[in-house]
Amino acid sequence: xxxxxxxxxxxxxxxxxxxxxxxxxxxxxxxxxxxxxxxxxxxxxxxxxxxxxxxxxxxxxxxxxxxxxxxxxxxxxxxxxxxxxxxxxxxxxxxxxxxxxxxxxxxxxxxxxxxxxxxxxxxxxxxxxxxxxxxxxxxxxxxxxxxxxxxx
Numbered sequence: 001x002x003x004x005x006x007x008x009x010x011x012x013x014x015x016x017x018x019x020x021x022x023x024x025x026x027x028x029x030x031x032x033x034x035x036x037x038x039x040x041x042x043x044x045x046x047x048x049x050x051x052x053x054x055x056x057x058x059x060x061x062x063x064x065x066x067x068x069x070x071x072x073x074x075x076x077x078x079x080x081x082x083x084x085x086x087x088x089x090x091x092x093x094x095x096x097x098x099x100x101x102x103x104x105x106x107x108x109x110x111x112x113x114x115x116x117x118x119x120x121x122x123x124x125x126x127x128x129x130x131x132x133x134x135x136x137x138x139x140x141x142x143x144x145x146x147x148x149x150x151x152x
Contacts, residue, residue: 039105043134044089047103050138054147059094061146086113088121088128092146099144102130103137 044063051061064087070078088100100121102114110118110130121128127144131137141147 040089040103040108043103043105043137046134047090047137047141050141050147054149056094056145056148059092059146061090061092063090064088084117086111086115086117088114088117088130092144094144094146098126099146100126100128101137101140102128104130104132106133108132 048063055061066083066085066087067089088102090101090103092099092101098121100118102110102118104110114130118128118130129140131140138147142150
């Protein structure tokens with residue numbers, strides 16, 4: 001068995017757990033990303049689909065692409081440009097308030113860097129938290145008025 005074949009089988013298994021996904025392509029898989037984070041990617045993709053159709057008016061949101069493997073030279077450059085380890089996955093601004101959401105697969109703990117960043121954000125007056133799984137994340141977004149309507 002070659003390396004690419006084994007990798008494709010693992011990726012297909014991960015994609016089967018992602019609802020709505022009908023095709024497979026290696027371009028959707030981050031090189032060097034541990035398998036445990038792919039379930040968090042699936043949660044994030046689902047949240048993005050909700051945001052694209054249900055984001056409340058006057059809500060700006062974006063993802064900070066800090067995750068994944070970096071070669072040492074690239075990591076050094078990014079750090080010098082201000083990349084902060086542990087920055088939450090999703091950032092929102094609505095009505096002058098800043099919101100930050102770190103996504104975790106059920107049963108996965110926050111890293112020490114993620115805990116530290118969430119505390120610093122709260123100390124600065126932002127609303128920052130983490131959510132385990134899609135349901136918890138959607139409930140948090142709805143409770144803050146960042147999503148309109150109800151999940152069906």
